[in-house]
Structure formats: C-alpha cells, structure tokens
Amino acid sequence: MDPLSVRPTFALALGVPDPAITATALPGHRLVVAGRGREALRLSALGSVLAVALAVPLALPVTWLMTEAYPTVREHLPVVLLVVVLSLLVTKSSRRSALAGAFCFALAALLGVSTLGLDPNAPLALGGMLAPLFSGLFGAPVLLDAFDGAGVPPQDDATLTLSGREIGWTAGAGSLAGAFVGYLPGVSAAVASVLSLPLVPNTGGEGARGFLVASSGANTSNTVFALFALVALGTPRTGVMVALDDGGGGVGSGALPALLAATAVAALVGFVLVLVVGDRYLRVVGRANYAVVSVTVLALLVALSWLFAGPVGVGVFLVASLVGLVPVRLRTRRVHLMGVLVGPLILGV
Template sequence: MLTALRSPSVTLAAVDVAGVRVLLDPPLAVTALAFVAGGVLLGTVSGLTPGLHANNMALLLASAASSVPGPPRLVGAALLATGVVHTFLDVVPALALGVPDPAMAASALPGHRLVLEGRGREALRLSALGSGVAVLLAVPLAIPVTRAMVAVYPTLRAQLPLVLGAVALVLVLTERDGTRMLVGAGSFLASGALGWATLDIDPAAPLAVGGVLTPLFAGLFGAPVLVDALGGSGVPRQDDATVATAPRTVARLGAVGALTGAVVGYVPGVSSAVAATVALLAVGGSGARGFVVTTSGVNTANSIFAKTQ
C-alpha cells in the first residue's frame, strides 16, 4: 500500500513492504542522485587521468564540503561514488601507458603482459568483472566483515608494526630469486625513507587539507608511468575482447579479491596491490589474468569499505 504523509515543509510517500513502513522523500532522493552523479563524474576524471588519485578528489570534496549546500552525508555519498568509479576506470591508463618493449616483457606488470600479447581489451573486461563482483559482494559482506574487524581491531592495532612487517617480509620472500628479493627489500626501504622524510612536511599549498599527500600522490602514481611511457614503442595491435578465463574462475578470484579488499580496508598501510598479491598466494595464483581480476576486486572492495568506516 502506498500512502502520503504531509507536513508543512515536505511530503513523504510511505510504502508498506512486508509489514515494514518505508518513508520515501522524493526531493531528497533527487538531491542524493545529483551528489552521486557528481561523484561519478569526479571518479571518471580521476580514473582516466594518469597520476590523479581518487584521494586527490577526496581532498577537493573535503575542502569544499562546508560550502556545498545539502546534508553532509550526501558529500560522503559523492566521495564513495568517486572512489568506486575510480577503481573501475584507473585500469585504462594503467594498461595504455608505460607498456614496455616486447624485449622487456619478462619485467612487465601482469596487465602489461596481456597488452603485449594483444589481449588488452580482455584485460579491461577482466578488470571490470573483478570490480563488479566486488560491488555485488560488498553488501552481504558488510555486516559480517565489519563485526569481525571491530572485534579484532584493538589487537590488530596494538600489533600493527608486526603485521605490516610480516606482510612486507612475505612480499620479499615470495620473489622468484635472490636478486629480486634484494630489489624488493630495497624498494620497501626506499619507500619507508620517503615517507619518513616527507610526511611531516607542511607545504604552502592551495588546499588547507592533505599536506604533502597531494604532490606525493601525483609523483608516485603518475610521474613514473609517464616517464616510462616515453621510452616505449606504444601499444601493439589488440585482438578481440573475448575473456579466455572460465566464468567460475573469474567469479572465484573476484570473490577472493572482494573479501581481501574488505578486510584490508580496515588495515592501514596495506595497499590493494599488496593485498591482491597475498590473496593470489592463498589461492595458488592464476597468472596475469588472475592478478588483474583479483587486484580489481581488492581495489573496489577496499574503496567501498575504507570510505564507509
């Protein structure tokens, strides 16, 4: 049954669903959709722009939140939409830029290997499927994962240095040979030194929030890819977008990525790529295609859970 409830300022529609009365506010729904559409637009821009991270858009939204008309929770909805859409689209510049020469295929990222094989369109579809599975599982995972993390987080927080150290050790020890282990350990130490030297700096920036993170994100996520792309021979001719991986495998890897991303959304210092690597170790690995699906699932789930805490 649909009835109308009137007040001096607003008209609400009341819908009885299985004995539960749900109040609908059409003007608020339209406003919420407008905020979500704005978030989709921002996520599209950040996802397709090399070096522009979703957190850059989050800084913009945070700085403008006080002057935006409407309830603050709608700004949060726009922020969530920005992050989720970004995770669907950031694979496009990741695959299109920084593709190495064929002679360097052994050192290419899993997604780049697919591009070098002419399977770039398939990689885009695999990424979208992984992110889609994560979105579908985010709702049923929300309550159990949140309850579990609330229960264990005090212990996790107290032992966070040990947890992060163990994750870094696993990543280094799972490299294929001693040289790669040394390079991995050096990269880890270099990133730690960068954070140690820069995170306490407070530059005179146009935005009052974010500090040094905005230039760090642009430099770390954008500059290396663009510089590497200067020396590449371009993207080779691509074949059709047919997915060669079995649907059941895609669903399984996407589900593993979604669960892992939901958990690491509560763990500071663990990125989506790191979580995907650990997840693939747990399921036995599935090559470049498995990495693309799992990473996309982790990335999207991580974005959803990290922004809804």
C-alpha cells in the same frame, strides 16, 4: 564514489612499454603489448563488479570481527604491518627478488619518514604530501619507462581466456584480501592484490590475467570495507574516505546505505563504461603520438604536485620519481614502494 572499474581503462593505455622490457611491465601492460588489451579491460571490469556483489554481504560480519579485534590490532599495529610486509617478501619467486623488494621497501620508507611530516605552503588548502609522493612513486616511472615505447599496438578480439569459475574465484580472492586491508592503515589495495595471489587458481600464479581480476576485486571491495571502517571505527582508510570524512564533518551509520548504494551504482556504471568506451579509447591512444601523451601526463602530474604541496611538492615528486624507477631495475614488484606509508607506521614516526 569513485567508479573503480573505469580507472584501469585509462591506465592500460598509458605507460605501455617497449616490447623489449615487457617482462618487467605491469600485468595489464603486458596484455596490451600482446594485443590482448580488450580482454584485459573486460577482466578488470568483471573483477570489479563481482567484488561489489561479494563485499556487501561480507561487510557486516567482517566489520563485527574487526570491531572486536581492532583494539588489539591497534595496540600491536607495527607487528601486524611487519607481518604484512614479510608476507609480501615471502611470496617472491627468488631470494634475490625478495632482497630487492626489501631494499625498495626500505628506500620508500626513508622517503616517507623524510617527507610525510612536511607542512608545505600549497595553493590548495587541503593539500599535502601524498599527491606528489604517490604520483612520483607510481605514476611518473611508468610513463618514463615507456617514453620510447611504440604505444598501444593493434588489439585482437575480446574473447576471455579464463573460465567463469576462474574469474569468480579470483575476484573472490581479491575481495577477501581487500576486506583484510580495508581496516589497516597504510596498506593499499595493491598490497591486497599481491596477498590474494596464493588463492588464485590455475591462472598462471602471478599471471597477468589473474592479477588483473584480483587487483580490480581488491580495489572495489577495499572501497566497500573502508566505508564500514569509517562508520564503525571512525578512521578513514583511503584518500576518498578522508575527503568524505573532512567534507561532511564525519559519517554516521545513517549515511551508510546511501553510500553503499552509490558505490554499487558507480561499479555498475564503471562496468558499462569500460565496455562502451574502453575499446575506442585504446584505438584513440594507439593512434596518438605516444611521446606527446607521456609528456602531457607528466606535466599534469607536476602541476598536481605543485597544487597540493607547492614548490616543495615538485621537489618531492622528482625524488619520488627516481625512487619509483628502482623496482623495475631490480626486477621486483612496485608494491613494495608502499613502504612510504607502512614504514613510518611501523617505526611510529
């Protein structure tokens, strides 16, 4: 299983913006710019490992409920997804921001409708359009916006400014949201993170620290619940589950204990790695030439797009990158770009 708590370690140090545009940056990047990257790493790791402890006992009753409700959910899936989209828009701070979010969702949905059905001639047999779409929508724009940035500034101490109760409650909110979206197609853990914000206690509402804990909890719990969804419903909900299902010719209930154990071990290993490697990684990237790092990662994303979808994938990556730049310009959340998957599902395309 993917050690989810390790991924924020690398994401925090890549795409760090110039302080002048920090207000529109990702929550983790805002903390890094403020010199609180070491604290951000630990909050993310705690959210992830706590979510595993909460998700495993919740998985059986939640799976039973979803198994009973799934025929109705599937029959009315467009309505359910539309409610999720409207919930994201309702939680916006202003009407202007909500309208901007709706525009970004529609733009991404149009991109999805236009590209998801393509069957490119790719070097990899298991390729597809998802790699260029997601790397373009969510990866390249962050790097492009930060290209002229100063990189990772010197970081302060790792003292946590959230209490243990706040961290536990926020991780629980993220875990519950991850449970909800773990059974819905096209809805990511990023959506779960935003949906969990109303449950976050006094951590600044959409404050960076609360969002980091909630998003890490949603990511990890989403993996646990996606495993149960794969076994109980036979439907993979994440890219890892699709690969697992395709590679093993299906996953039976007998494999579930081993897979859950692997997930728990991965979360614990990721937690330890964040503590051991994270601070050093921030220092190494902070000393590197940030423009060179950004260009190198962008080149890797282009190469991955070609491997998964050939020349068509590179073209889609470039278009998706342009679309991915829009939310920041309109000062709204990037999560609305999940319309690239949700939009076609709502439309039945």
